[in-house]
Amino acid sequence: xxxxxxxxxxxxEGCSGSCSSCSFDCSSRxxxxxxxxNQYSNVKKVIAVVSGKGGVGKSLVTSSLAVMMNRKxxxxxxxxxxxxxxxxxxxxxxxxRAVGNEMGIMPALSRNNTEIMSVNLLLDNEEVPVLWRGxxxxxxxxxxxxxxxxxxxDYMFVDMPPxxxxxxxxxxxxxxxxxxxxxxxxxxxxxxxxxxxxxxxxAMNIPIIGIVENYSYVExxxxxxxxxxxxxSHIDETCxxxxxxxxxxxxxxxxxxxxxxxxxxxxxxxxxxxxxxxFVESTFPVEK
Numbered sequence: 001x002x003x004x005x006x007x008x009x010x011x012x013e014g015c016s017g018s019c020s021s022c023s024f025d026c027s028s029r030x031x032x033x034x035x036x037x038n039q040y041s042n043v044k045k046v047i048a049v050v051s052g053k054g055g056v057g058k059s060l061v062t063s064s065l066a067v068m069m070n071r072k073x074x075x076x077x078x079x080x081x082x083x084x085x086x087x088x089x090x091x092x093x094x095x096x097r098a099v100g101n102e103m104g105i106m107p108a109l110s111r112n113n114t115e116i117m118s119v120n121l122l123l124d125n126e127e128v129p130v131l132w133r134g135x136x137x138x139x140x141x142x143x144x145x146x147x148x149x150x151x152x153x154d155y156m157f158v159d160m161p162p163x164x165x166x167x168x169x170x171x172x173x174x175x176x177x178x179x180x181x182x183x184x185x186x187x188x189x190x191x192x193x194x195x196x197x198x199x200x201x202x203a204m205n206i207p208i209i210g211i212v213e214n215y216s217y218v219e220x221x222x223x224x225x226x227x228x229x230x231x232x233s234h235i236d237e238t239c240x241x242x243x244x245x246x247x248x249x250x251x252x253x254x255x256x257x258x259x260x261x262x263x264x265x266x267x268x269x270x271x272x273x274x275x276x277x278x279f280v281e282s283t284f285p286v287e288k
Contacts (some may be wrong), residue, residue, distance in 0.1 A: 049062040217254045
């Protein structure tokens, strides 16, 4: 046992720095910043979908995984933590505003009963920009967790804003995140960008489920050849560098893009993500 002050237990030898499963009340114990959930909610698994930069299809992956888990018979939800760039309601074709009662804020329901909460559901006009400073945005994310009546949810997917700023830090500290999925694109600077997201997750002791590469290629409609229009993929090398699993390589698809624009994400199947949904199910199992 290592030495410490007289008011605390000694630090165990070989301490990993992770206090979640440790019973020692030592000086190295970190403060638990997790926000209590709504008393009428029981969310079993929380999966955050992150990206090092914007425009890589993070919201597409988030909504698609929620749809796939819903098809498997699980109760799913999406918490849209991208407060200044919310897009989840549009993907699901949800336009009505959220309502509340004495229990809290009620999430919107998609056609197939996936629960949705986004700042766009609280605005009079979805095109009005959210001109809020960091602390207000972070506080809103906490409210989406603690004041929304989620009810029984098997898998909640959190659509994160890009980067490693206030909101990702708030989500990692305030929500009981079980794991993260990193979304990227095939570009030379991918390794550096992924590295920032990976190292942030490691610093917060959040397990990394794997990486999804979007815009990986275009499939020729005549011969079926895969054409890397955004450059050669480096995802396999990046995964090997960080010891992570490549969950999927998603092609550019006008069919999927049109479905998202029309609010019909629940009507399409991104076959390349099926394996990712299966992996989430096997890695974080819940009883239906």
